[in-house]
Amino acid sequence: MSPDLAEWVLTYGAAGLALAAFVGATLVPVSSEAAFVAAVAAGLAPPTALLWASVGNTAGCLVNYAIGRLARERIGDRLMASRSGRAALGWTERWGVPALLLSWLPVVGDPLTLAAGVGRVPLAWFVPLVAGLRVARYAALLWLV
Known part of the structure; x- marks a missing residue:
């Protein structure tokens, strides 16, 4: 985790954790898991950390989905330009909604949420x-902690 995000988590508690988790759900290489562990280690109550990390990360995934849906052509081309993006699009085209079961994985998880928007997976x-x-x-x- 970058020092700036660690500082956000330590300074702003739950809101800082939500922000770190939000950014971690995008294609920005930030570890929301490291932010989560840092927040709990700093004394944030585990249920509060669980709630805010989940809300922030889910919101980031929704932004990915919206970008994929609204900029379908452009995002589809960009996903095809990377190995993990090609895999995400292929899985989404092949398996549809069940491909999202892999969206928690590192590297391919974020492109899967974009691919879900490109593939118009229902929000429901x-x-x-x-x-x-x-x-x-x-x-x-x-x-584990």
Whole structure:
């Protein structure tokens, strides 16, 4: 995690964690997991950390989805330019909604949320799947820490 985001988490608590998790859900290479662990280690109550990390990360995924949906042609071309993007588009085209079950993974997870927008995955499926996976990922981190 970059020092600036670590400072945000330590200075602003839950709001800083939500921001770090939001940025971590985009294609910016930031570890929301590191921010989550730092927040809990700094004394943020685990349920509060779980809530705000999940909300921030899910919001970031929704932004990815919206970008993919609104800029379908341009984003589709950009995804095809990278290996992880090609994989994400291929999985989304091949498996549709179930491909989102892999959206929690590093490297390919963020492109999958973009690809879901490009592929016009219904929001009624996207939101519960993505949000549930975020909660599960941070809950697993709590269990490991």
